[in-house]
Amino acid sequence: MSVKYILLGILSWNPSSGYEIKKEVEHKGRELGWGKISYGSIYPKLKELEKDGFIYCYEAQENGRLNKVYDLTKQGWDELQIWLSELPSYPVIRDELLMKLSFWKPSFLTYNNQLINHLEKRKEESLQMLDHLKEWETNEVSMITDVAALSMDYLKLQLNTEIEWIDQTIPRLHENTLTPSKDPNNLLDKALVRKEKMNGQ
Amino acid sequence: MSVKYILLGILSWNPSSGYEIKKEVEHKGRELGWGKISYGSIYPKLKELEKDGFIYCYEAQENGRLNKVYDLTKQGWDELQIWLSELPSYPVIRDELLMKLSFWKPSFLTYNNQLINHLEKRKEESLQMLDHLKEWETNEVSMITDVAALSMDYLKLQLNTEIEWIDQTIPRLHENTLTPSKDPNNLLDKALVRKEKMNGQ
DNA sequence: TTTACCATGTAAAATGTTACATGATTAG
DNA sequence: CTAATCATGTAACATTTTACATGGTAAA
Numbered sequence: 403m404s405v406k407y408i409l410l411g412i413l414s415w416n417p418s419s420g421y422e423i424k425k426e427v428e429h430k431g432r433e434l435g436w437g438k439i440s441y442g443s444i445y446p447k448l449k450e451l452e453k454d455g456f457i458y459c460y461e462a463q464e465n466g467r468l469n470k471v472y473d474l475t476k477q478g479w480d481e482l483q484i485w486l487s488e489l490p491s492y493p494v495i496r497d498e499l500l501m502k503l504s505f506w507k508p509s510f511l512t513y514n515n516q517l518i519n520h521l522e523k524r525k526e527e528s529l530q531m532l533d534h535l536k537e538w539e540t541n542e543v544s545m546i547t548d549v550a551a552l553s554m555d556y557l558k559l560q561l562n563t564e565i566e567w568i569d570q571t572i573p574r575l576h577e578n579t580l581t582p583s584k585d586p587n588n589l590l591d592k593a594l595v596r597k598e599k600m601n602g603q
Numbered sequence: 604m605s606v607k608y609i610l611l612g613i614l615s616w617n618p619s620s621g622y623e624i625k626k627e628v629e630h631k632g633r634e635l636g637w638g639k640i641s642y643g644s645i646y647p648k649l650k651e652l653e654k655d656g657f658i659y660c661y662e663a664q665e666n667g668r669l670n671k672v673y674d675l676t677k678q679g680w681d682e683l684q685i686w687l688s689e690l691p692s693y694p695v696i697r698d699e700l701l702m703k704l705s706f707w708k709p710s711f712l713t714y715n716n717q718l719i720n721h722l723e724k725r726k727e728e729s730l731q732m733l734d735h736l737k738e739w740e741t742n743e744v745s746m747i748t749d750v751a752a753l754s755m756d757y758l759k760l761q762l763n764t765e766i767e768w769i770d771q772t773i774p775r776l777h778e779n780t781l782t783p784s785k786d787p788n789n790l791l792d793k794a795l796v797r798k799e800k801m802n803g804q
Numbered sequence: 805t806t807t808a809c810c811a812t813g814t815a816a817a818a819t820g821t822t823a824c825a826t827g828a829t830t831a832g
Numbered sequence: 833c834t835a836a837t838c839a840t841g842t843a844a845c846a847t848t849t850t851a852c853a854t855g856g857t858a859a860a
Contacts, residue, residue: 404697405848411706416790417797421811432693435701440849445813467857469811476801479712486707487717490699492633492728496605498691500636500757505612506687506750511680516688517750527693545790548781549707549718556701556768563764567757580749589617589746596618600677606820622839641821646841668829670839 405443406451408436410474410482413457415545417473420444433535433557448472456481499524508583510594514575525568528561606644607652609637611675611683614658616746618674621645634736634758649673657682700725709784711795715776726769729762
C-alpha cells in the first residue's frame with residue numbers, strides 16, 4: 403500500500419508525470435524512507451488512483467512535447483491528510499549486513515577479513531549518502547520543508563553513528579578484541595560437530 | 604531470496620522445526636535485520652530447500668511428540684558460507700515515520716501535535732526494543748556470538764541516537780523553532796493554491 | 805544518423821502475507 | 833472437559849520487480 407502514498411505525497415509537492423516521479427524517488431527515496439520503486443509499480447498505480455478519484459490527469463507541453471501530468475483532486479488531498487495523521491507503523495529492517503553479522507560463525511565457517519571488507523564497503527556507501535544529503539541541503543532547486551529537514555537531521559545522525567561504529571569495530575576485528583561469545587548451550591561446539599559430520603558424507 | 608538465508612542461518616545455529624524457526628524470527632528478527640516471516644513463507648521454502656539439497660529432515664521426539672526437524676547438509680553449509688562472504692547490499696529503508704515527515708505540510712494540511720504523537724509513539728517502541736536487547740544479552744539461554752554482539756552494539760547505538768533525536772525534536776515542535784523551509788521555486792505556495800482550487804470544485 | 809535520453813506502458817515472474825483447515829498435546 | 837498452545841500445511845490474494853516493447857526528441 404505504500405506506493406499509493408508515495409505517489410500522493412510526491413504529487414502534493416508538484417504535479418508530475420510517471421517518469422518524473424521515478425526520478426524523484428531515485429533522487430530522494432533512500433534518504434526519506436520511501437525505498438525504491440519501478441515503472442511497473444508507478445504507471446498501473448497512477449491509473450488506479452485516477453480511477454478511484456484521488457488524482458486527475460492532463461496533458462502538458464514540456465520541453466516541446468506532450469506529457470501526461472498528474473495532480474491531486476480534493477479527495478486526494480483529503481486522503482493524504484488522513485494518512486499523515488495516522489500513527490506510522492514501526493519500521494521493519496531488512497539489512498543484509500546485520501543478517502550476516504548475526505549468522506557469522508567463528509573461524510570454522512568464515513573469516514574476519516571478509517567481514518572487514520563488508521564494513522568498509524558500508525562505510526563508503528554511507529559517506530556517499532551523507533554527501534548526497536549535504537548537496538541536497540545546499541543546492542538551489544530542492545524544496546525542503548521545515549519538517550522534512552527534521553528527517554534529514556535524523557538521517558545524518560544515524561549515518562554518523564553508523565560510521566563511528568564501523569571505525570571502532572574494524573580495529574577490534576584486526577586486533578581480535580571482540581567480546582567473547584555467550585553460548586550457554588554450547589551451540590557453537592555442536593554446530594561444528596554437525597558440520598564435520600556432513601563433511602564426512 | 605532473503606527467506607532462504609534466514610532459514611539456512613537459523614538452522615546453522617540449531618536444527619529446528621518450522622514452528623521453532625518462526626518463534627526465533629519473532630524473538631530476534633526485528634533486531635537482527637531479518638524483518639518478519641510467516642508460515643506461508645517458511646513451510647514451502649523448507650520443502651524447496653530440502654528438494655534442492657541444502658537441508659534434510661528427520662523426525663524427532665520433542666516434548667512427547669514427533670516433530671519434523673531440519674538441519675543443514677554439506678551443500679547447505681557451503682551455500683551459507685558463500686552467501687556470508689558476498690558483499691551485502693545497502694539496505695533499503697521503508698520507514699513510515701520518515702515518509703510522513705517528508706510529506707508533512709505546513710499548517711494548511713497538518714498539525715504539529717499529531718506529529719508529536721507520532722514521535723512519542725516511536726520513542727516508546729524504541730525504548731521497548733532497547734529493553735528487549737538488554738534482556739537478550741543477560742538471559743541464560745540465548746546464544747550471542749562475538750560477531751553478532753557487534754550488530755547488537757550497532758542497534759543500541761542507533762536506537763539511542765533515535766531517542767536523543769526525538770527528545771530534541773519534540774520541544775522544537777512545541778516552541779515552533781524549526782529551521783524555516785527552503786523552497787526556491789515556491790512549491791509550497793503553489794501547492795496551497797492548487798489545493799484551494801480543488802476545494803472550490 | 806545514431807546515440808542517448810525522455811516517456812509510457814504491459815505481461816510474467818517472484819515474493820510474501822493472510823486466512824483458513826486440521827489435528828495433537830497440555831494445563832487448568 | 834475445555835481452552836490454550838504446539839505444529840504443519842495450503843490456497844488465494846497482494847504487491848512489486850523484471851524484462852520487454854514501443855516510440856518521441858535532442859544533440860553529436
